[in-house]
Amino acid sequence: xxxxxxxxxxxxxxxxxxxxxxxxxxxxxxxxxxxxxxxxxxxxxxxxxxxxxxxxxxxxxxxxxxxxxxxxxxxxxxxxxxxxxxxxxxxxxxxxxxxxxxxxxxxxxxxxxxxxxxxxxxxxxxxxxxxxxxxxxxxx
Numbered sequence: 001x002x003x004x005x006x007x008x009x010x011x012x013x014x015x016x017x018x019x020x021x022x023x024x025x026x027x028x029x030x031x032x033x034x035x036x037x038x039x040x041x042x043x044x045x046x047x048x049x050x051x052x053x054x055x056x057x058x059x060x061x062x063x064x065x066x067x068x069x070x071x072x073x074x075x076x077x078x079x080x081x082x083x084x085x086x087x088x089x090x091x092x093x094x095x096x097x098x099x100x101x102x103x104x105x106x107x108x109x110x111x112x113x114x115x116x117x118x119x120x121x122x123x124x125x126x127x128x129x130x131x132x133x134x135x136x137x138x139x140x
Contacts, residue, residue, distance in 0.1 A: 012130065019112055024105055030075075030105060034071065037065075039102060041092060048094070072092070076095060079095055
C-alpha cells in the first residue's frame with residue numbers, strides 16, 4: 001500500500017471521528033467510545049458482554065475500557081455483573097437508561113456520519129478515498 005493512501009485514510013478517519021465525538025458530546029453528553037459501547041451492549045444477547053469482550057469489540061485496551069465502563073456506570077447507563085460460573089469474569093450490562101440514551105443518540109450519529117462523509121467527499125485530498133469507499137459499499 002502506498003503511504004499516501006494510508007495517510008489519507010488516517011486523515012479521513014480522524015475528521016469523521018472528531019465530528020462524531022463532538023456531536024454526541026454536545027447533544028447527548030456521551031463520547032464516541034461510550035456510544036460505541038452502548039451500541040455493542042444494546043445488540044448483545046441479554047444486553048451484556050464481558051468487559052474484555054467489549055474492549056475487543058470497540059478497540060480499547062483493558063485500562064481504557066475499565067475507565068469507560070466506570071463512566072457509563074456512574075451515569076447509570078450500565079451496571080456491572082459477575083459471571084456466575086467464573087467469579088473473576090465481570091460483565092457490563094446495559095440499563096434501561098443506557099438503551100434510551102443509545103436510541104436518542106443513534107439518529108445524531110447517523111446524520112453526523114453522513115454529513116462528515118459528504119464534507120469529506122468535496123475535499124480534494126479525501127474525496128477520491130470517499131468515492132472509492134462508497135463505490136465498494138453495497139446498497140441497503
